[in-house]
Amino acid sequence: MSRFLLVVPPLTGHVNPASGIAKELTARGHEVAWTGTETILQPLLGPDAQIFGTGTRAFRALGGHGLASLRSLWEGFVVPYARFTMKPLDAAVREFRPDALLVDQHTPAGALVAHRHGLPWATLAPGAMELGRPYRALPQVEAWTAGLLQGLWQRAGLPAAEFTDPRFSPHLVLATTGRALLGDLPTSPQYALVGPVLTERSADPVFPWERLDPGRRTVLVTMGTMSDAVGADFLDRTVRALAGYGEGIQAVIAAPRGVLPAALADTVVVVERAPILELLSKGALDAVLCHGGMNTVGESLAHGVPLLMAPIRNDQPFVAQRVAESGAGLRVPFARVSPQVIAERLRQVLDEPSHRTAAKLVGRELMSGGGAVTAADRLEALVTASPTPS
Template sequence: MSRFLFVVPPLVGHINPAAGVAAELAARGHESAWACADPGLVRRLAGAGAVVFPCAGPVPGEGEGLRPPDLRGPEALKFLWERFLVPLAEDMAPGVRTAIDAFRPHAVVADQQALAGGLVAELLGVPWATSASTSAEFTDVLAGMPKVADWLAGLLRTLRTRVGDPAGTADPRFSPHLVLAFSTPELAGADAVTGGRIHWVGPSIAPRPAAPGFPWEWFDPARLSVLVTLGTANTDVGARFLTECLTALRARADRVQAVIADPGGVLTADGHDKDVLVLPSVPQLPLLERVDAVVCHAGHNTVCEALWHGVPLVVAPIRDDQPVVAGQVTGAGAGIRVRFGRVTAAGLGSAIDAVLHEPGHRAAAGRVRTAFRAAGGARAAATRLELLAGRAPSKEAP
C-alpha cells in the first residue's frame, strides 16, 4: 500500500478530478489524504470520511480579495496570481509541510494552482506529481506577451525563495516527475505539449454525491433539452447572461426545455414551469447523460464532463483559462463560441439552434468523447501515480 497526499486549492473544478483519482487509488488498496484551505469543501466532494489537513489561505468569494467582476485580460491574470495563487501558496505552505510530516506520503499530488504542494514536496525530497485540471497551460498562451511571461517567471522565482528550496529548479506548475493532464490532444489541440513526463489521461469522471429530489419526471421526451451553467465561481457576473439565455430558450419552448443553474438567485423570480427549470444547484453529471446541449462559461471541468458524454456546447468564456478552453472547443468542432459580455438572446438562440441541429458539432463531440474514454481517466492517473510512488526511496518520506 502507498500513501498519497493531494494538495488542492479550495475550488470545485480542481477538487473533483482529484477526488476521482483518490477514489480509484482507494479501490486499489492505497491510502490518500488531502491538504486544503477549505476542508469542508473537500469532504463534500470527496466524501465525508476524507482525511483533510487544514491549511490557511484565501477562499474564493470571501474576504477583501474579491475580484472586480469586470476585470479581464492581462489585468485579470495579474490579479489571479498576485491576489490569489501566490497568497494561497504562501498561506498553505506550513499546512502542507505539517501534512507531509504527519501523513508521510510516498508521493504528493499537487494541483497546478496549489503551488505550495510542489514547492514543499521538492524542499522535503518527496516525489510529486502535478494534477493539471485545466489544459490551458499546455499551450504557450503567453507567446505574444513576453513581458507578461517574464513577470510571471520572476513571481515564481520569488515565491520559491519564500516557501520552497531556493536552489530548486522545477517549475511548480509542472512536476519534473509526472504531470497528469486531465484532457487529451483531441481537445487540447495539435499545439499542446506532449511526451516525456506529461501524460494525457483524459477527464477524471467518477460518481459524486448529489442531493436527492431533482424532478427527473419534468423532462418531456418529445423535446430537446439544454443545460445552462456558469459554474460555481461566476455568480458575481452572471445575471445579464443568464437572463439572455432565459429569453432565448423561452422563445424555443415549443421544441426545447432548459435547466438553468442559478446559484446567485438572479432568476428565481421566474419560477419553475414546464419549459424552464431554474435551480440553485443541479446534479450535473446525471444531467449530462440526459441533455442534448450545454451552454456554459468554458470552464475546463464543465467542458470535459459535457464532452465525456458527447454533448456539444455553446461556450461563453469569462476570464482566466476559459478563453483558451473555448478555443479548444471550437477548434475541435464541438461547439460554438459567443461573447459573454455582449451576446444577445437572438445570438444565443442561433448558437443553441446550431449545436442542437447541425450534425457536425455532435459528431465532433463524439470524437472527443471516444478519445476521452480511451485515455483511461482516473484509472490511468492512478496507475501513473502507483509507478511514481514505486520510485520513491525505500525508507518513508521525510
C-alpha cells in the same frame, strides 16, 4: 501499498477530478489523504475523507477578462493562498508521511513542501491554462509569473539554485485533457494526457427530476462555480433567448436564484448546482451552454453532447476555440452576445447533426486517455521509480 497526499484548492472544479483519482487509488489499496480548506473539501469528499485542514480565509473574487483576469487569479488567489497554506501543508506532510504528493497547479505550495522534504510529486492540471506555455508570445507576462513563483520559492526558504517551476512537476504532469483540445500546443515528455476523470458522485437528493419532460429537448446552462459574480447579465440574456423557443425546449440553469429574472417560464428549472454527470449519464441533456471550463467541456464531450460556449477568462477562450474548431460546438462572446444570437447559435448546436457527431468523436479521443485508471497507474509508477527519502 503507498500513501498519497492530495493538495487542492477550495474549488469544486478542481476537487472533482482529483476525487476520481483518489477513489481509484483507494480501490487499489493505497491510503489517500487530502489537505486544503476543510469546510469546502468535507462536503465535496464526504465524511470518511481524511483531510488535513489548512484553515479558512476569504480571498478576492476573480474578475476581468484576458490579462486582467490572469492578474486577478494570481494576485487575488494563487499567491495569497500559497502563502496562507504553506505552514499547514508542511505540518500535514510531517504527520501523514506520504510517499508522494499530487499537487493541483493552483496550489504551488504543495510542490514547494514536496521539494523541501525530498518527496516525489505529480502535478494535476485540471485546465489548459498553463499547458504548453500559452503566453510564450508575451515574454513580459511570463517573466511576471516567474517572478511571483520565485518569490514563493524564496518565502519557503528553498535554495535559489534549486528553483523549479512549481506548476510543472519534473516527474509527472497529469492533465485532464487530450490532444483534441490542445491542438498544436507543445507538451513535455512527463505529460500524461489522461482525459476527463469521470467518477460516480453522490446523487442529488433535491434535484427536481419530475420537472424534466422527456418529450422536450433539454439544455443545461452553467457558467461554472467561480462565475456567479459576473454571470448575471449573461444569464439574463440567455433566459430571454430561451423564451423564444416555446414549449419544445426546456432548460436547467445552474445559478443562484437571485441572479435570474423574477418571472421564469415553466420550461426553465433553476438549481444552485446541477448534477451534471448524473444528467449526462442518464441521457437527459441534448446540449450544454457553458463557459468553456475544462471539466464541463470534457464531461459533456465524453457523453457525446455538443456545446455552446461563452468563455469568460483564463483557459476558457482557448478550450472553447478548440471545441469550435473540432465541430463539437460553437462559441459566442460572453460580454456582448445578444439574446438573438444566443438563440440562433443554440438552435444550430441542437439541430445540426454534425455537432453531435463531432462531439462523439472528440469524446472518444478524450476518453482514450484512460482517466483515473491511467492517472493511478502513473502515480504508482512514480512512487516505484522514486528513492525513499532519507
